[in-house]
Amino acid sequence: MDEQTARTLFENALGDYRQEFGSFFVAKMMGLDISYPDDACLVRFPVADFLFNPQGSYHGGMLATVMDISMGHLIKHATGIAGATLEMKNQYMRPLTKGPARCEGRFIRQGRSISFLESRVWDADDKLSAHATSTWKMGEAKG
Numbered sequence: 001m002d003e004q005t006a007r008t009l010f011e012n013a014l015g016d017y018r019q020e021f022g023s024f025f026v027a028k029m030m031g032l033d034i035s036y037p038d039d040a041c042l043v044r045f046p047v048a049d050f051l052f053n054p055q056g057s058y059h060g061g062m063l064a065t066v067m068d069i070s071m072g073h074l075i076k077h078a079t080g081i082a083g084a085t086l087e088m089k090n091q092y093m094r095p096l097t098k099g100p101a102r103c104e105g106r107f108i109r110q111g112r113s114i115s116f117l118e119s120r121v122w123d124a125d126d127k128l129s130a131h132a133t134s135t136w137k138m139g140e141a142k143g
Contacts, residue, residue, distance in 0.1 A: 006050040027069060030062070034073055040106045041074035047099030047124075057095030060130075064090050067119035067132040070105030075115065078107070081139035083115065088134040096121065096129040113138050 009031055027034070030051070033044040043066055053059045068085060075083040101123055108116040115138055121130040 006048060009048065026065065030066065032066065032069065034069075036074070036077050039078075040104050041070045041077060043070045043073075043103040043105070045099065045101055045103070047096055047101050055095070057097050058101075058129075060090070060092055063092070063096060063121055063130045064088070064132065066103045067105070067121060067130065068134070070103045070119045071117040071132075071134055071136065074105045074107065074117065075136060075138070078110065079138065083136040083138050086114075086135045086137050088132055090130060090132045092130050093128050094123070096123050098124045100124060101129070108133070111138065 009029060012028065031046045031048065035042045035044075045066060047058055051059055051062045067090065068088060072083060072085065075081075101121055103119060103121045105117060105119040108118055115136045117134050117136060119132045119134075120128060123129050
């Protein structure tokens with residue numbers, strides 16, 4: 001990705017974000033495309049080099065962010081109420097260096113107050129790059 005494309009992503013995110021699921025600044029800046037097929041949250045995203053670490057691959061913290069977003073958005077989509085990450089374990093299998101990539105969040109067990117989820121990231125060659133498991137506190141209905 002060239003500097004102008006990165007700048008365009010950033011500028012578009014600044015001008016177009018809303019503090020809501022799917023449209024908040026980080027999701028826009030990272031170019032996330034979020035959908036909900038088959039009881040999952042699918043996040044497709046470009047592997048933008050401006051988010052690379054010094055070793056030349058997508059930064060692990062950015063991968064963790066995408067996986068966290070996939071699980072949080074799935075909870076909101078499935079229940080209508082936002083949840084909160086209590087803990088998250090990330091495993092990095094291989095460097096993510098080319099895209100587009102895809103991330104899929106799924107429930108392992110959905111509870112009323114606590115839920116367990118997992119998320120996986122695949123590269124453009126359909127090779128698993130990262131996996132996360134997490135525990136979430138389910139939100140409470142307002143009103």
